[in-house]
Amino acid sequence: MFYYVSGTVAHVEPYLAVIDCGGVGYACKTTSTTISQLQIGKAGKLYTYLHVGEGIFDLYGFATQGELGSFKQLIGVSGVGPKAALAILSVCTPQALAMAVITGDEKALIAAPGIGKKIAQRIILELKDKLTKEQQEIGMPTAPGIVAGEKSKAVEAAAALAVLGYTQQDIAVAMKGVDVENLPLEEIVRQSLKKMVK
Structure with missing residues (x-):
């Protein structure tokens, strides 16, 4: 229903931001990460998710599409x-969440x-299962010259980004030009994410 709300930041409090x-005034439930990027009286834009249930009509807003995807x-x-x-995304960035799922870091x-x-x-189990199914359906690309059973950093980085809900096409574009051979896995994911949220 709402893709994003854009206006002036009217009010912030823990887990809530109001955008005029x-x-x-749209009251958006949010993370401490997003709140830290907002300033009262300044322009603000939040990517939104409308949660509707029995007696519930809540709007959630996030500073980046990556955070919304993770949510x-x-x-x-x-x-x-x-x-x-929201609690998880207040202590984990989308990148950290993806890495936690891929590495099993409880x-x-x-x-x-x-x-x-x-x-x-x-x-960790459900997101990994979902990722495995998606890889089987789409056919996750593997880097050339990899021994069977051995994962390349490129494949692991692509898997981490897929956990966040990005499509294989988005991932391929984002990872283009990133030095996957020499950079550590977390940096590959960070740089790719940065390109996708621009």
């Missing part, structure tokens, strides 16, 4: 609601308030 768009991936995991997703997710070991394990 032509005299109408959508998280709430798609059984047992993870919007509140838990501790990165448990650092979020209200997230226990069981839910962290479920997030």
